[in-house]
Amino acid sequence: MVRKLLSVNSVLCRSHVLSFSLLSCLVTASFAPSFVHGASLVKKWDSGKVFSTPESVIYDAERHVLLVSSLGGAPDEKNGGGFISRLSMKGQLLELKWIDGLNAPKGMGIWKNTLYVADITDLVEINIENGKIVKRYPIEGSVFLNDVAIDDKGDVYVSDSEVSSNSIFRLRGGKVELWVKDALLGRVNGLFFDGERIIAGASADGMLRGIDPGDRSISDVVGTGSAIDGVAMDSKGDFIVSDWKGRTVLVDSDGGIRILADTRKSKVNAADIWFIKKYKMLLIPTFYDDRVIACTLVD
Template identity: 40%
Template sequence: MLNLRQLFLPFVLFVAASFTLNFKSGEPGLQKKWETEATLKTPESVIYDEKRNVLYVANINGDGSAHDNNGFITKLATDGKITELEWVKGLDAPKGMGIVGNKLYVTDIDKVVVIDILSGKIENSYKIEGAVFLNDITTDASGNVYISDSSNKKIYLLKDGIASLWLENNSFEKPNGLLALKDGLRVIDMKGGKFYNVSYDKKNSEVIAENIPSGDGIVEIGKGVYLISNWNGEVNYIKGNTVSKLLDTKEQKINSADIWYIPQQKLVLVPTFFGNKLVAYTLVGN
């Protein structure tokens, strides 16, 4: 007769294999730490507010291109406990987020919404002329806000309350994830599968790595070392021009949308989109 340990051991091994790849001594891997309840509503992105030690999740809650007033922002603790499910309501389809001081910037289809973090109120909204599908946001040390338009092959800049076209590049097919670093703006092309660095001055684009399908969020985990999520359900590790897979949940039909990384905790945060959860993994071996 099988005992309970024998009965459940294959299941445990399957789960471990499903959520942890490359978990060997000296090699990078992801180890699942926690997940929220499935009460989020199409979570597309997550960001860590270091000053207040909280997380914010953008919930589309419906069609990602519909002006339906269904979208909202969730506030939660770094252990995954949701403190305010609908902390800020009244958005349409919120996606990328960035923080400058006490302001949370959020893309919302064709505009950028500014939320006062202290009050939890929407205080401003910037309509981006010509925008079709605003997606990700990143901010630099000077407080400049960069915004990708995935349907228009464009990147916009919001500076001192004025929005302008920063870059239109025909090399892009569907620019999505952005990451502002000191030496340039990192861009992942969701359709083309290429990972770029774009210089701030001449706006020249250089391919860092290729073959990264459905690229969504970008985080830097070390100098020149990145994680890039594949919306279909992967997290890829990029070092130099080498791409390796750390997480693959495609068979479970669990998406990996716009990720975030908290270096102090080595915590990788993955919104699961249609899975309606936020999942946290500890980065090991890096």
């Protein structure tokens, strides 16, 4: 999610073929020869407009449900109106305000039975089993915490997307530290752990960069061609990247790009996405459009 407010005029259309549109339709699109293999999206379901500015969605594999964060107000407003919902794998709302009393919750990460949520200037720890907030970690120096990633050791990383921040914080052993601050992380937003590195999306130049958890060195991975919100990875190891304005692309390791969806002209957003490899399911929160849409990625 970026720090910008837009009004959204929802436009509905009927289903067609090939590339998936977030306006509840599938549309035929032409692709440049340099684009990667012919993957496309096929719509599975639409949650309906049941949320309040949904920013992020995550799959809880242990309980086989989806968790959706809703801002419940402005992206940087500390009003206590934010909440997290539970959604079935078929898009049915199970509980609208499973967790409430948050401010403007955005990116999420799960480690065992704990959910971590970025909430403006706090990292919130939630017990998934009983649905209770365990602890809030106020992060000194943060302004606009946005996305969360967790590595294979359980360390939690959270990005700060404030324009001048260029920062990622880390929670380890109950203590938060400024992990990396570098101009290469301009307007850093989406985070993803690929098994070896923290992949960070720098919206300032549209570049995915890898950060070594050991020495914290930063290296370019691949360009995406636009600003970056959510970052995911498909079953082949290619990146799926969303631009908050409504563009979702598949990017291979050589920089080949295929547009999966582009609803920027219709002002329907594509916020912090999630991809479930087991089901080849891409989940897209539409932010001001108040929905979550699920698609199957077809090779």
